[in-house]
Amino acid sequence: xxxxxxxxxxxxxxxxxxxxxxxxxxxxxxxxxxxxxxxxxxxxxxxxxxxxxxxxxxxxxxxxxxxxxxxxxxxxxxxxxxxxxxxxxxxxxxxxxxxxxxxxxxxxxxxxxxxxxxxxxxxxxxxxxxxxxxxxxxxxxxxxxxxxxxx
Ligand SMILES: CC(C)(COP(=O)(O)OP(=O)(O)OC[C@H]1O[C@@H](n2cnc3c(N)ncnc32)[C@H](O)[C@@H]1OP(=O)(O)O)[C@@H](O)C(=O)NCCC(=O)NCCS
Numbered sequence: 245x246x247x248x249x250x251x252x253x254x255x256x257x258x259x260x261x262x263x264x265x266x267x268x269x270x271x272x273x274x275x276x277x278x279x280x281x282x283x284x285x286x287x288x289x290x291x292x293x294x295x296x297x298x299x300x301x302x303x304x305x306x307x308x309x310x311x312x313x314x315x316x317x318x319x320x321x322x323x324x325x326x327x328x329x330x331x332x333x334x335x336x337x338x339x340x341x342x343x344x345x346x347x348x349x350x351x352x353x354x355x356x357x358x359x360x361x362x363x364x365x366x367x368x369x370x371x372x373x374x375x376x377x378x379x380x381x382x383x384x385x386x387x388x389x390x391x392x393x394x395x
Contacts, residue, residue: 245333248303248341251279251290258299259292265323271365275302278318288317293334300325303334305342307352313391314342314352316359319368331371339375343394355394360387 251259262275282290282304293301301321307314316338321331342354359377361368372390382389 245295246300246330246337247294248291248334248337249294251282251292255292255299259290259302262299262302262320262322264320265326268323268365271362271368272318272320275318275320278302278304281318290318293321293330295325295330295333300330301334303338305338307350308358312352313356313358314346314350314354316357319359331368332375335371335375339392357392357394358389360384360389362386363388 249255256279259279260276264272278288279290279302282288287306287309288304289306290302290304292299293303302318303316303320304318305314305316316335319331319334321334339357341349342357346352346354357377359372360383361372363369369390372392375392376395377390377392380389380391
């Protein structure tokens with residue numbers, strides 16, 4: 245349903261156009277910020293979320309150097325494309341990618357997925373819970389942490 249393509253010279257402009265809806269922007273940064281974080285930092289990897297040949301979202305991932313967990317970040321489905329199952333398909337595609345490819349991609353075996361989310365962001369929390377993520381009681385800045393052991 246979705247294809248994840250690493251950010252590259254061909255797709256970064258389309259990723260930069262991905263926008264959350266107005267009422268959602270307190271929960272995520274601009275996709276340009278995520279692209280820069282991935283390009284200039286040494287942790288995150290940005291991907292275009294593609295469906296039916298169009299770029300419909302952004303997602304990035306990183307391995308926590310302390311505990312080896314695989315983190316999802318910067319998940320945004322463009323406001324024009326939400327509520328069509330693309331957010332769920334994106335998270336599932338990342339879990340599948342790690343199952344299939346790790347440890348070749350990062351050098352770290354895939355054992356556990358993790359993410360943080362604003363406690364107000366009920367739509368995202370509903371999505372993550374439906375995929376088996378569970379709150380742990382940890383906080384990451386002002387966000388709650390959810391984890392999901394490898395199936
Ligand atoms: C959260 C987000 C990625 C979901 O993407 P999406 O493609 O709209 O989600 P899906 O269509 O795959 O829906 C999956 C589940 O998410 C939840 N959900 C998504 N949008 C929702 C909404 N507006 N209200 C309530 N629940 C919602 C539901 O549980 C839904 O399952 P259901 O359709 O069986 O009810 C999208 O709303 C988004 O980009 N939001 C802004 C950025 C953001 O908050 N990112 C998360 C940061 S942690």
